[in-house]
Amino acid sequence: MPTLTKLYSMEEAALHNTPDDCWVVVDGKIYDVTKYLDDHPGGADVLLAVTGKDATEEFDDAGHSKSAKELMQDYFIGELDPPPEIPEMEVFRKEQGMGFASELMDNAMRYWAIPAAAIGISAVVAILYARRK
Structure with a gap:
């Protein structure tokens, strides 16, 4: 035995x-x-x-x-006595997807020049239109 x-x-x-x-x-x-x-x-x-x-x-x-x-x-x-195994934690990664709203905000922050240019052009057009009248 x-x-x-x-x-x-x-x-x-x-x-x-x-x-x-x-x-x-x-x-x-x-x-x-x-x-x-x-x-x-x-x-x-x-x-x-x-x-x-x-x-x-x-x-x-x-x-x-x-x-x-x-x-x-x-x-x-x-x-x-071997220690108990601790399960590995799952890590959330940015690339895993954050939803439409989060992606939209992320893109807006990344490409801030496009919205800034649109606002700037709109302001110039509004000022020029107001001067003509």
């Missing part, structure tokens, strides 16, 4: 951050390294410094050997 892997949240893993109770998260897997603190070649402080966050980058940067990675399996206790 296959064993089920226990799932933990990052918040729960972060609570184990003392020399008497130390969990480390690497590649989405959780390791209880409490008993390994004194044996860690880099010292206990290195492990304690990465509790409460994802230590994958620090682990990879340290260049651990294959045997070190195999040794980790002795301390494996579970995996991070």
Whole structure:
């Protein structure tokens, strides 16, 4: 019968951050390294410094050997529970259409010279007509 892997949240893993109770998260897997603190070649402080966050980058940067990675399996206790997926929001774009009135106003603002010229010509014609009488 296959064993089920226990799932933990990052918040729960972060609570184990003392020399008497130390969990480390690497590649989405959780390791209880409490008993390994004194044996860690880099010292206990290195492990304690990465509790409460994802230590994958620090682990990879340290260049651990294959045997070190195999040794980790002795301390494996579970995996991070993946966060729920948040659906992507639909963004309204200006190009999606805004209705006739909005498009008319948009065009009037874009081509303001045409209405301004029509008003200007009408004003000149009205003034000239009024002078003739």
